[in-house]
Amino acid sequence: xxDTPPGLPTWVKVTAIITALLVAVVVAVMLAGGGAHGPGQHxxxxxxxxxxxxxxx
Amino acid sequence: xxxxxxPWVRRLLLTAHxxxxxxxxxxxxxxxxxxxxxxxxxxxxxxxxVYLVMEPVAWYVLVPLALMSLVIGVIQSLGTTWGLFRHxxxxxxxxxxxxxxxxxxxYTKTVGVLADLAADPGVGLGAVRNPSPMLHAALALPLLLAxxxxxxxxxxxxxxxxx
Numbered sequence: 001x002x003d004t005p006p007g008l009p010t011w012v013k014v015t016a017i018i019t020a021l022l023v024a025v026v027v028a029v030m031l032a033g034g035g036a037h038g039p040g041q042h043x044x045x046x047x048x049x050x051x052x053x054x055x056x057x
Numbered sequence: 058x059x060x061x062x063x064p065w066v067r068r069l070l071l072t073a074h075x076x077x078x079x080x081x082x083x084x085x086x087x088x089x090x091x092x093x094x095x096x097x098x099x100x101x102x103x104x105x106x107v108y109l110v111m112e113p114v115a116w117y118v119l120v121p122l123a124l125m126s127l128v129i130g131v132i133q134s135l136g137t138t139w140g141l142f143r144h145x146x147x148x149x150x151x152x153x154x155x156x157x158x159x160x161x162x163x164y165t166k167t168v169g170v171l172a173d174l175a176a177d178p179g180v181g182l183g184a185v186r187n188p189s190p191m192l193h194a195a196l197a198l199p200l201l202l203a204x205x206x207x208x209x210x211x212x213x214x215x216x217x218x219x220x
Contacts, residue, residue: 006220008145008214009145009212009213009214011145011212011214012145012149012214015149026196
């Protein structure tokens, strides 16, 4: 590994770009859903509603 | 910090790490299959059963495998010349595993809520069905596969810390 040139390797740069794009897509989808990211957004009606927290989901 | 492990310990940890990491991926595949049945089955009993069984699968299979994979991987890296922060592939794999484990731990709350809904006969099937587990499993799968690819190919690249 000593012959590795200084600076970020190309595969790391490509991975970083792909990751950034994926994160942007996920954030956009979450925002498009109204920002309510959790089980409550699907099931807030009915008598269980009082017991449902906004966990990650 | 790098200590040298005796070969049999190194091999034992490698075996444990591969087993838990690949097992985690397999468990996510099973979870994805369950989640797909949950949103597509026409049988009410099957749909409720799927969301009920997701909770023990998450707590007794996914979470232990994720934590074991993470902890064993860290111990392994510190006991070999790879180190934890010296090589980009190890560092990126660590970040991916920590991220996946953290999301999984947070998601157990959602899985619990979905199981409670499924267990309540007063809740309609439309409220029991939820695409969220399928989405999360589908996102976890490529992440875990990418981590496996990194572990197998070990692409070159030394961090500033490792120089």
